[in-house]
Amino acid sequence: MMHVKFTIGLSLCLALFIGALHFSASEAMGASKQELIAAKVKSEPAGLDDAAWETSKGIVVPFEGKEAFAGKHTSVTVKTVYTDDGIFFLYQWKDANQSVTKEAWQYEKGNWIHQKGNEDRISMLFEIDRINNFATKGCAVVCHVPDGATNAREGKFGTSTDAEKGDLWHWKAARSDPAGFADDGWLTIISEKKGGRKSDKGEGGDKKNITDDKSKPKYMIAQGKSLDKNGILLASHAVEITDYSVFKDGDTITYCMPKNFTDSFGDIKAKSRYANGEWTVMLSRKLDTANPDDTAFNIKRKYNFAMALFDNSGDEDSYDSEVITLKFK
């Protein structure tokens, strides 16, 4: 009888505790920060229209224009899911024009000129090692140095100390997406002469298609190869031009040729589509790449990140988001 009473007592107390658990476990948060909840899926999304994306609630992230876009606003819908070893992000945003030119060469009346136009891009910054006040101020603490600083241009992006490190995911419509990747970089202290932005270990990025005298393109598509997505020439598909007389007015050639992505530089895989005035981009990576230049995601933890959107624009002209919290469900 005594044992029964003891068991009843124990059960009552535990029931009371578990009932109150939710309330006591919830974090007393004050500031209204957006939260992106990563939903667990059994298998990785195969593409942009995979049913797995339905499991993610997603958020609409507001962006505020800076520099050339000052005073303008836009938004991006972001969803995220994860598997046992991978994390996947899906971004969708309206864009009236698909911009993938990135100063491509155009042959006109015997001359090679650069076409006007940049490219569309989206980037995310996570913390590898805590960046002071990034959780509350986001990219504002890493994106700007005082006006007039000697390293103002190179040093526009970086942290204040060696101990602070960021993980940069940078999708570029013309320079990384055709190769199926996003640039994987990292952020460290701004030095006296250079910014704090570094590329992860490995090969990637783009190769400039230009002759030594900078007057014309050096490479063209190799025989038997075809141009990649959006008519972009990949570096691996290029051969040196031996006869420039084959080109006629209006011909174009890629200026920034995406290279093969290898090692840690190629950790982030990309898929994309531009249709009906809207970009849909999917980025995926291992939760933990085991590379020191990447954020190792622990699903028990939450992460702060901020995003920037570039609409056919250079580094200074962007739409920036506030800092967002990523949590795993």
Next chain:
Amino acid sequence: MEPVNDMRVETRSQKIIELLSLGESRDRLLAFEVPKDALTWTRFCGSLLLVLLILLFFSGIFMAFYYSPVPGTAYDSVDFALFKIPFGSVVKGIHHYSWNLLLMVMGIHLGRSLILGSYKAPRQMVWVTGVIILFFVPLFIITGDLLPWDQTGYWSTQVRLSIISSVPFIGKSAARFLLGGSLTGVVALTRFYIFHILLLPGFLVLFLAMHFHFIRHRGLSEPLGTDPVFRPRIPFYPNLVNRWLFLFIIVSVVLAIISRHWTPPLGDPADPTDSSYIPKPEWWVLFLNQLVSVFKGGLAVLGSTLIPAGLAGLLIGLPFMDRSPYRHPAGRWKILLSAAILSGFIIGLSIMGYLEHFVLVKH
């Protein structure tokens, strides 16, 4: 062969006891008896509290191994212990959930003693020391909340310090003493840490010892309707001690499982320049918080000092105000009705606070 081995073991343990001069203590322990009703489930809360306090001590020691009480590194050290150390989240979770459970069980323990009149003579000091121990828990929470140096802890501390500062005559000095200056920085963090791991545990152990001293000498209150003369007794060791050990294991396992599934919270790193952050009160402090927001201006002292101090005074002084010999609730309806009204008042304020901070909050 078995008896021979047992004899050897016994002889060896006897030798150790003799070597340490513990023979007399052992004999006293073996001879010590407690009422059999000490094992009933209505006494369960007291045992559970003891188990939770032990768990809090052990998990706290583990966390202290990794903790760095400096604003620049405190957050990272907690983050490291929580997410990088194997089972770090389990240990931190046990600490986090234990104090939540401790507060709840203390409330039940207190309520039981109140309803059954256990505070009456000759056990007044058992009640008084118990209430003082209850008052220590918020002090532990207040000092512990700042230690991770996260937004929640930092800004909650600012709110609490402003409330402390509003206490007439001593408030500002008390806040300054806690901070070691005018700002919440490295000195404040060091002081809160010393309070949390050294001074408060020292005082708690002292009052626990006093609590047990009074229980030992004044005895456990008799169950209502029983004859105190014919109260069966059982050995303290092994009967009650084994029950405690069993409870310790059960509670540890349950809390470990809970912590494994619901990682204890760690907010964003503290940013003293982020004035947009508005902390939300934790469940146990909702009614106090609401008292402060109800009474404003010249009446603020009512909510921040007089009413809480009055409630605390009533609680401590209860055994000396209710001196009737009757313990049965039916004969003490005035006291119980008053307690129910006060409890309703506290619960009502808590609900108001919950609605204000968690339901009707404007984003």
